[in-house]
Amino acid sequence: MSEQSELTRSRIGAAWLFLAPMLFLLVLVAGWPLLRTIWFGFTDANLADLSSWKFVGLDNYIDHTDGKWTGLLVDPEWWRAVWNTVFFTLISVSVETVFGMVIALVLNASFPGRGVVRTAVLIPWAVPTIVSAKMWSWMLNDQFGIVNDAMMKLGLISHPLAWTANPDLSMIAVIMVDVWKTTPFMALLLLAGLQMLPSDCYEAARVDGINPVKVFFRVTLPLIRPAVMVAVIFRALDAFRIFDLIYVLTSNSKDTMSMSVYARQQLVDFQEVGYGSAASTLLFLTVGILIVVYMVVGRVQFDKD
Amino acid sequence: MKRILGQVGLYLLVALIILYAVFPFYYAIVSSLKPPAQLFRLEYFPTAASWDNYVSVFREQPFARNILNSLLVSVSVVALSLLLGVTAAYALGRVQFRGRGTLLLVILGVSMFPQVAVLSGMFELVRWLGLYNNLLSLTLSYMIFTIPFTVWVLTTFMRGLPKELEEAAVMDGANPWTIITRVFMPLLWPALVTTGLLAFIAAWNEFLFALTFTLTNTQRTVPVAIALITGSSQHELPWGNIMAASVIVTVPVVLLVLLFQRRIVSGLTAGAVKG
Numbered sequence: 001m002s003e004q005s006e007l008t009r010s011r012i013g014a015a016w017l018f019l020a021p022m023l024f025l026l027v028l029v030a031g032w033p034l035l036r037t038i039w040f041g042f043t044d045a046n047l048a049d050l051s052s053w054k055f056v057g058l059d060n061y062i063d064h065t066d067g068k069w070t071g072l073l074v075d076p077e078w079w080r081a082v083w084n085t086v087f088f089t090l091i092s093v094s095v096e097t098v099f100g101m102v103i104a105l106v107l108n109a110s111f112p113g114r115g116v117v118r119t120a121v122l123i124p125w126a127v128p129t130i131v132s133a134k135m136w137s138w139m140l141n142d143q144f145g146i147v148n149d150a151m152m153k154l155g156l157i158s159h160p161l162a163w164t165a166n167p168d169l170s171m172i173a174v175i176m177v178d179v180w181k182t183t184p185f186m187a188l189l190l191l192a193g194l195q196m197l198p199s200d201c202y203e204a205a206r207v208d209g210i211n212p213v214k215v216f217f218r219v220t221l222p223l224i225r226p227a228v229m230v231a232v233i234f235r236a237l238d239a240f241r242i243f244d245l246i247y248v249l250t251s252n253s254k255d256t257m258s259m260s261v262y263a264r265q266q267l268v269d270f271q272e273v274g275y276g277s278a279a280s281t282l283l284f285l286t287v288g289i290l291i292v293v294y295m296v297v298g299r300v301q302f303d304k305d
Numbered sequence: 306m307k308r309i310l311g312q313v314g315l316y317l318l319v320a321l322i323i324l325y326a327v328f329p330f331y332y333a334i335v336s337s338l339k340p341p342a343q344l345f346r347l348e349y350f351p352t353a354a355s356w357d358n359y360v361s362v363f364r365e366q367p368f369a370r371n372i373l374n375s376l377l378v379s380v381s382v383v384a385l386s387l388l389l390g391v392t393a394a395y396a397l398g399r400v401q402f403r404g405r406g407t408l409l410l411v412i413l414g415v416s417m418f419p420q421v422a423v424l425s426g427m428f429e430l431v432r433w434l435g436l437y438n439n440l441l442s443l444t445l446s447y448m449i450f451t452i453p454f455t456v457w458v459l460t461t462f463m464r465g466l467p468k469e470l471e472e473a474a475v476m477d478g479a480n481p482w483t484i485i486t487r488v489f490m491p492l493l494w495p496a497l498v499t500t501g502l503l504a505f506i507a508a509w510n511e512f513l514f515a516l517t518f519t520l521t522n523t524q525r526t527v528p529v530a531i532a533l534i535t536g537s538s539q540h541e542l543p544w545g546n547i548m549a550a551s552v553i554v555t556v557p558v559v560l561l562v563l564l565f566q567r568r569i570v571s572g573l574t575a576g577a578v579k580g
Contacts, residue, residue: 007475014481015396019408022393022452029449030415033426040425050429103322111315119563120323122570123330126562128510130528131551135333138544144345146332180329185573192574241419244512248532260421260513267425268517277425284422291417295410 034284040277047271060278072278080254081262088171088258089239092178097232099179100186105216107187108194125184133248136177137164167255174246174256178239186231193227194220226297233294240287259283330555337548344545358549365543367523368550371530374440375509375554378526381444382451382508383501389448390455390500391493395485397456398463399471409460416453420513423449431518438520446514451504458503458572462496463489499572502565506558527554 041060045053062071072078107118124132139146140163148160163173197220205215221228243260250256252265263283267276336344340355362368397405427446436442466489474488515526525533531550536543562569 011400011481012402015400015402018392018396018481022389022456025389025448026412026415026452028430029427029446030418030423033423033430034418036426036429037423045425047428050432102318106315106318106322109315111319113319117319117322118570119566120326122562122566123326123559126506126559127330127555128528128558130510130512130532131333131555132329134531134547134551135329138336138548139329139332141544144347144544146347146349149347180325184326188570188573237417241421243421244528247512260419263421264424264513264517267428273425273428280419280422280424283419287417287419287422291414294417 037277038281038284040273041281042278043274045273045277047267047273050273053274056274060275061282072275072282077254077257078262078279081257081259084171084256085240085242085258085260088175088178088242088256089236092175092182093232093235093239095175095179096183096186096235097228099183100190100231101228103183103187104190104194107191121184121187123184124181125188127181129181129244130248132177132181133245136173136180137249140164140173164250167253170250170253170256174249177249178242178245181245182235182238186235189231189234190224190227193224193231196227197223229297230294233290233297237287237290237294240290241283259286330559333548333551333555337545337552339545341545358545359553361543362546362550362553365546366530366534368527368530368553370523371525371527372554374523374525375527378440378443378447379505379508382447383504385444386448386451386455386504387497387501389452390459391485391490391497393456394459394463395481395489398460409457412453412456416450416457418449420449424513424517427514428517437518438524440519440524442518443508443511443515443526446518447508447511450507450511455500455504458500459493459496462493466492495568496572498565499568502561502569503572506561509554509558 040053042055042057043053044056044059058071060071062069062073064070103121107114107121127135140148142148142160142162142165145160145163147163148157151157152160161169163169201219201223202215205219210218241260242258243264246256246258246261247264252261252269257265259279260283263276263279265276266272266279270276335348335351337358338351338354338356339348340353340357343353396402397409431437431442431446434442434445436445470488470492471484474484479487510528511526512528512532515529516532519525519529522530527550531547531554534543534547534550
């Protein structure tokens with residue numbers, strides 16, 4: 001008996017020993033930089049010399065001097081970035097969910113050539129984000145772009161559009177490219193959910209001759225709702241921190257700038273580490289709240305199993 | 306009749322999906338093979354194949370060096386995260402101890418960090434370690450996103466292995482390290498391939514850290530190099546070169562994905578659904 005617990009104790013010791021290198025690295029590259037970033041948010045640090053800074057309290061967030069309000073919370077450009085990020089997340093994730101569901105349903109049906117479709121669908125996922133941004137900005141080019149050409153041939157538009165430069169269109173362009181790139185991921189997650197469903201309820205519905213559309217909304221959708229929720233929150237978290245695509249497709253344009261692009265511009269381009277860190281911290285807090293929501297939804301799902 | 310219509314509809318939808326998924330990459334290949342003079346003539350199908358763009362990508366910038374950089378970073382990221390992932394997954398998946406659940410939740414939380422949230426702290430760390438404009442800064446910083454999912458997927462996999470195997474080894478007096486390397490490793494190969502591939506692709510594609518922590522052309526990784534290809538002015542981007550470079554860096558990833566698609570799909574869904 002005592003030998004057993006001796007063994008258990010030595011196993012637990014070994015476990016912590018094995019965890020140590022991973023935990024050390026995680027603290028080094030995640031925990032510490034996060035704390036430093038939050039701290040920098042309360043200072044006037046500058047990128048040129050990170051070692052000399054002074055504590056300024058909440059000034060980066062909000063400050064009242066000489067009858068004027070300054071700081072992130074009253075900066076219209078910041079709020080524009082917040083709105084862009086929220087808008088981008090809402091629209092792109094919704095479209096991706098619908099498209100992803102269609103693709104998942106197709107992949108879940110059995111027909112000859114299904115393997116080809118699955119392979120084809122994986123290609124956008126495999127293409128690096130930077131490459132997809134470049135590919136699409138070439139396709140969306142206002143003078144030589146194939147998208148304008150195809151749309152004009154189909155009679156959808158009468159003159160070429162400046163997709164990435166026009167303030168009214170650039171966000172649509174960003175969403176279009178993101179939808180292309182990340183729908184496969186959504187489809188795969190939803191497909192995994194669909195494949196876990198018992199097939200007998202479908203059989204019953206089919207024998208009863210119920211309209212497949214009705215079956216989808218009455219049977220399938222309620223059953224895979226947990227999987228859809230998890231996939232949506234997963235994608236939403238990812239969409240919320242978007243940087244690469246927007247940075248490459250429309251660079252630092254105000255019309256599409258996301259919270260991540262804003263924070264990096266302050267940090268690196270303007271060298272305002274204090275102000276930029278405050279923006280990073282706000283982004284982190286927002287994502288943190290979303291994560292709590294995710295955990296709660298995930299917990300609910302675990303309990304059901 | 307209704308059945309046939311349904312079949313036709315399904316195949317139309319399938320054709321549409323394939324076209325939508327494949328066309329942009331197809332068009333990039335077509336554009337990259339055009340002689341520079343024809344680039345601005347719109348064509349849906351290739352008419353001539355010329356390697357001019359591919360040659361000039363390598364001539365006009367250190368693109369071979371950029372590819373080597375990306376390979377070095379990605380391979381080192383895979384090696385380091387698998388080593389740390391396997392040992393951690395053994396502890397988290399096979400040993401009962403207090404705080405295990407909390408630890409897993411924290412690791413999961415880290416995987417959802419916005420990279421920007423650690424950018425200034427990471428920048429300070431990189432400078433302090435003397436790694437600014439050094440590829441090692443990327444190997445180190447990429448751990449923030451490869452460790453969490455490596456640990457998660459491998460832990461899930463480890464948990465599923467039969468207990469008897471380990472008990473037999475313990476009876477024979479094997480220590481945990483021997484158990485990992487001799488007993489579990491041979492069984493873990495599928496999971497290692499999956500997580501290794503996902504880590505490789507994530508590192509190969511990463512942009513924000515690579516853009517921020519490197520400065521000179523010769524230290525850049527491929528995504529940054531492609532993003533920063535410029536012409537004589539903003540409106541004269543060398544699209545032929547950009548498309549050629551894009552095709553070069555995408556083909557290996559697409560091949561990997563196609564070769565290992567089953568593994569990758571199972572890894573992606575395991576990471577998300579079970580996470």
